[in-house]
Amino acid sequence: MNFLPNIIFIVLLVTTSVVFGIRVKKIRRNILLGRDENRSDRKGERFEQMFKVAIGQSKMTRKPLSGALHVIVYVGFVIINIEVLEIVIDGVLGTHRIFADFLGSIYDLLIGSFEILALGVLLACVVFLARRLSKRIKRFDGIEMTAWPKSDANIILIVEIALMTAFLVMNAADEQLQSIHAEGYITAGFYPISGWLSSLMGMFEASTLIVIERSCWWFHIIGILGFLNYLPFSKHFHILLAFPNVFYAKLTPKGQFNNLESVRKEVELMMDPNVDPYATPPEADPNAALPAPFGAKDIQDLSWKSIMDSYTCTECGRCTEDCPANQTGKLLSPRKIMMDVRDRAEELGRLIDKSGKEATDNKSLLNDYITPEELWACTSCNACVDSCPVNNDPLAVIVDLRRYLVMEQSQAPNELNIMFGNVENNGAPWAFPAADRFNWASEED
Numbered sequence: 001m002n003f004l005p006n007i008i009f010i011v012l013l014v015t016t017s018v019v020f021g022i023r024v025k026k027i028r029r030n031i032l033l034g035r036d037e038n039r040s041d042r043k044g045e046r047f048e049q050m051f052k053v054a055i056g057q058s059k060m061t062r063k064p065l066s067g068a069l070h071v072i073v074y075v076g077f078v079i080i081n082i083e084v085l086e087i088v089i090d091g092v093l094g095t096h097r098i099f100a101d102f103l104g105s106i107y108d109l110l111i112g113s114f115e116i117l118a119l120g121v122l123l124a125c126v127v128f129l130a131r132r133l134s135k136r137i138k139r140f141d142g143i144e145m146t147a148w149p150k151s152d153a154n155i156i157l158i159v160e161i162a163l164m165t166a167f168l169v170m171n172a173a174d175e176q177l178q179s180i181h182a183e184g185y186i187t188a189g190f191y192p193i194s195g196w197l198s199s200l201m202g203m204f205e206a207s208t209l210i211v212i213e214r215s216c217w218w219f220h221i222i223g224i225l226g227f228l229n230y231l232p233f234s235k236h237f238h239i240l241l242a243f244p245n246v247f248y249a250k251l252t253p254k255g256q257f258n259n260l261e262s263v264r265k266e267v268e269l270m271m272d273p274n275v276d277p278y279a280t281p282p283e284a285d286p287n288a289a290l291p292a293p294f295g296a297k298d299i300q301d302l303s304w305k306s307i308m309d310s311y312t313c314t315e316c317g318r319c320t321e322d323c324p325a326n327q328t329g330k331l332l333s334p335r336k337i338m339m340d341v342r343d344r345a346e347e348l349g350r351l352i353d354k355s356g357k358e359a360t361d362n363k364s365l366l367n368d369y370i371t372p373e374e375l376w377a378c379t380s381c382n383a384c385v386d387s388c389p390v391n392n393d394p395l396a397v398i399v400d401l402r403r404y405l406v407m408e409q410s411q412a413p414n415e416l417n418i419m420f421g422n423v424e425n426n427g428a429p430w431a432f433p434a435a436d437r438f439n440w441a442s443e444e445d
């Protein structure tokens with residue numbers, strides 16, 4: 001027996017799995033550069049949220065056409081991957097259709113369903129691609145949608161079309177080989193789609209059919225392993241991250257903002273009579289971690305969840321489409337906020353790989369990527385959070401960066417400074433002294 005194909009296959013499988021593992025480890029490290037935040041509470045509600053939004057695709061179907069097409073691609077891709085398991089086992093052991101022997105007629109049912117799903121995925125991806133190339137959908141455009149994000153979206157769809165085509169052509173050649181009882185091709189499977197193609201293959205000799213079947217087999221599996229390694233560099237990484245991302249998404253009401261620990265401590269020092277103001281401040285302890293800033297200037301100041309959001313973003317533009325600031329021509333695009341966080345996390349990650357954890361490049365997310373003009377255009381309405389199908393929270397990033405501008409740099413728009421002054425002097429946002437507060441009541445008298 002010739003073991004060369006098995007050896008090549010095993011080397012390929014191990015190498016691509018290791019390279020994928022290394023890249024995923026780096027993304028995990030980049031996510032954990034962020035500030036610690038507990039998102040593991042209320043597990044029951046989290047599982048419910050994940051079942052509804054990620055597995056059940058509840059927000060995707062708000063747009064019926066792209067939602068339905070996506071459900072076909074999503075379900076098809078997940079189920080067809082059972083076939084990949086068989087291909088991997090066949091590749092390692094040098095067998096052919098190993099599941100056929102012990103699954104019997106269930107195998108026919110499985111292959112038949114895979115074929116129908118493969119055709120569905122293929123057609124859905126063709127429609128997705130046509131929609132993108134026709135440039136008629138506004139949300140696929142925007143200042144952040146430069147050449148790479150656009151090519152990325154097209155590459156993914158073209159690869160999926162090619163993979164599904166190879167799968168169907170492979171089955172067609174296999175079925176033809178089965179019908180002429182070629183050596184090594186056991187009679188197994190039901191081919192409702194490739195059966196149509198198979199009749200066209202009747203003109204080929206057995207040797208040509210074997211070349212077609214083997215080429216498609218290798219193309220399919222090399223394509224999948226290559227695709228696996230492309231995922232972490234692409235918006236398509238959402239196919240893995242969407243599930244944990246939705247699981248860890250915020251459970252509190254959308255309008256409820258988190259309190260910053262750094263601010264709470266400061267207020268306690270000022271207001272709580274039980275706090276000893278003469279206790280050694282943590283800054284005086286050389287081993288203590290640096291005090292957290294008020295708000296966020298760079299990746300390390302954001303919650304780890306905001307960085308995970310950025311790696312899960314599918315760049316679909318639903319958030320930007322629904323953003324009132326964007327609709328009224330302001331510079332703000334919540335999708336850009338997400339993409340900027342990811343690009344900056346990647347940049348920092350590369351810097352750490354090159355020069356170690358303490359390295360700095362004198363750049364930051366605030367100003368170098370996201371400008372105050374974008375941040376102050378936000379009305380904190382939460383429309384972007386509501387529309388995101390993977391439950392991303394661009395507003396959390398915006399608010400953290402704004403907090404930094406206000407509390408660390410005293411840089412707020414003039415209107416806000418007037419309001420802050422009123423709160424400080426009058427205990428209310430209005431320009432009236434506290435003593436005049438009940439004047440309205442005396443008028444009513």
Ligand code: HEM
Nearest residue numbers: 053054057060066073074077128153239242314316389390
């Ligand atoms: C696990 C298998 C999955 C596969 C194979 C998959 C596949 C795809 C494909 C091919 C696209 C590109 C569509 C286009 O360019 O217009 C896409 C986009 C998208 N996916 Fe997934 N996906 C999966 C899981 C998920 C999950 C669990 C979610 C969460 C709800 C999700 C949310 C999205 C969103 C929001 C888009 C952008 C859609 C748009 O632009 O209208 N995907 N996905």
Ligand code: SF4
Nearest residue numbers: 323378379381382384
């Ligand atoms: S919260 Fe801000 S970024 Fe999000 S939709 Fe509203 S205005 Fe736009």
Ligand code: SF4
Nearest residue numbers: 313314316317319388
């Ligand atoms: S944040 Fe959500 S809605 Fe916005 S582009 Fe990314 S995936 Fe789409």
